[in-house]
Amino acid sequence: MTKESLKTFKKSLWVFHMNTGSCNGCDIEIVAALTPRYDIERFGMMLVGTPRHADVLLVTGPVMKNMEDKVKRVYEQVPDPKAVIVVGNCGATGGVFHESYSVAGPLDKIIPVDVYVPGCPPRPEAIIYGVAKVWLKLEEMEGKK
Amino acid sequence: MSEKTTYTLPIGPIHPALKEPVAFEFEIEGEKIVGVDLKVGHVHRAIEWIGTQRNPIQIIYLAERICGICNICHPLAFSRAVENIANIEVPERAEYIRTIMAELERIHSHILWAGVAAHEIGFDTVLHLSWAVREKVLDLIEYLTGNRITKAVFTIGGVRRDITKDQYPTINKALNYYKENLGVLVNTFLDDKTIQMRSKNCGILTEEDALKLCAVGPTTRASGIKKDVRVDQAYCAYGDLDIKVMTPDIVTGEVNGDVYDRIVVRLLEVEQSVDLIEQCLDKLPSGDLVAEPKIPKLLATLKKTEGEGIGRAEAPRGEVIHYVKLDGKNEAPYTWKVRAPTYNNLLAWIPMLMGEQIADIPIVAASTDPCMSCTNRVTVIRNNKKEILDNEELHRLSIEKTRRFAR
């Protein structure tokens, strides 16, 4: 990310984290990104407790058949403009669970995805980079309005 | 005065995390919980079934992904089950390295839990304090294995990475860091008045219930049952080490089986883990790392092996047991059954939560260290009108209760 683009930040990003069947590996790295070593909140990014307050939907884990309708519902509840990040290999491709009878598919077969953060689990730095990428994308969307 | 009615309060499951995600349905009378029902299975991932399509080496990596937090104990239990069937003797050095890895995982998991527990009662300063302390062990894990979370050090018949003499200074430095800094955490948790008020006499599990419901890990030890696979059975290097079962009476002189006791047990175990790692480093024998380094040869042997076996290990949350059956015809196991610790602790929630208040749900549910985060969305049905309480709202109730005590 260039310096110029950093100047254009207009608001802080609020993220709603949803787990659709992850093993917790990505989830604890997301919490690690919030805590003092990485401290994502100093960039104005924070996790919120409801999708209606969020700008970004962050999803971990392959989508289970039982979670398919729930993730769609949560996606619809996030107000526009919105963006979706998928953290971890399983959400991006199905990962090690690709053969399972209860997996509905990788996330992008169910809702549109903007940023993929690969890794099993990705490091907190990678997660922060992913959120920053999505920030740029949201700004672009704002600009086109 | 109209007659008393109870309300149903469903919690979850929009944020289920693990193999065992849960939705609660509470029956409440005013603020008091009078009935508890559990619903699990929202993110059943069919791992056991996937395992029967893959060969044992591939399963090791699948087993690591059963749980992102306890990703040492599952591959360990699986390897032990397969080794027991095929009569593979694990080299001594590998046994010790396995022990060191398992204890590093326990340190990281228990401190992680301490932070989550503090967060549940609205003490976020301690969440950040404990997670900052925890980063050090993640650095050490990364130094020894190459990754912060999934370690990938296990293989059937041994380990994949060595611990060399030139790594000792870094390890000792990290262990000394814990010896110096754990005191702060322990004092914060055990002496803080607010934490005591929220956790003492809250979420009690009696010894009898713990025994009957077959609870495992710190949950059962906090109720006074001495059950710890590391002590009970000689696996890895634990048979050689000086180890005892941690029960809360070591510090407090009594066993109540409440949330406070579960905090005590976990903090004691972190100190114990540091000590165990030091013992292992002292005694680390020389020798091979793996019984059969050629994987195709190992797989060919396993393909011809017929039999069944169990492998057990003490995970941070309790006993893990894997059952494996090999049929001697296929590479993939015929059956693979995984029992994670939370599976046995689920039923223990019911006696713990009975009679408690709604605001106590987060800390009581978290006190067994469930591999899931599910108190995320709550619907309260009051006078037939649905009000949605989300995670934040429930968390707010919990914080308010802490504030009332703090005044």
Place this chain on the structure above:
Amino acid sequence: MKNLSSEEIVQYFNDKFKEKIKDARIEKRSAGSKKKEFFNIWFKIDKSIFKEAINHLCEIQFPHFAVISGNDIGENIELVYHFSVYYGVRLKEISINISVEVPKSNLKIESICDIIPGALISEREIQEMLGVTVEGIPDNRRIFLIGNIPEGVYPWRKDEKGPQKLVRDMYE
């Protein structure tokens, strides 16, 4: 009752049930530098004495119940109940695995929840995973397979009732 050795436990069961114990195997393993030993006992028992055998086990010590595993072995389904006794005593714990075969034509087993209430989740699991009916189970709802997994599909089965047809091909 004094602490029994693994041989004595096998003897204790053989004395009571005679030929109804179809097979008893003691698995001895050791670990670490000092080669400290531990034991796993494997029993194969007749279905008719199943409940009695569990009661008999409880007389040694209230056992820790771990889980029930299930094998689909063609005509029959084998259920393996994993227990352990003598926990809490340094290096003295013994794992006891009791396996019982149930024919697919009459898939029924008695519930042990009245003796060991902690077995409930595992019994609910074998009901949905293998299609075994547990008689006298206090709560017979499904537990892990909710929502989109149809009834009549039993994931641990190797026959036509297995879950193969539910797998979606993600890479078409």
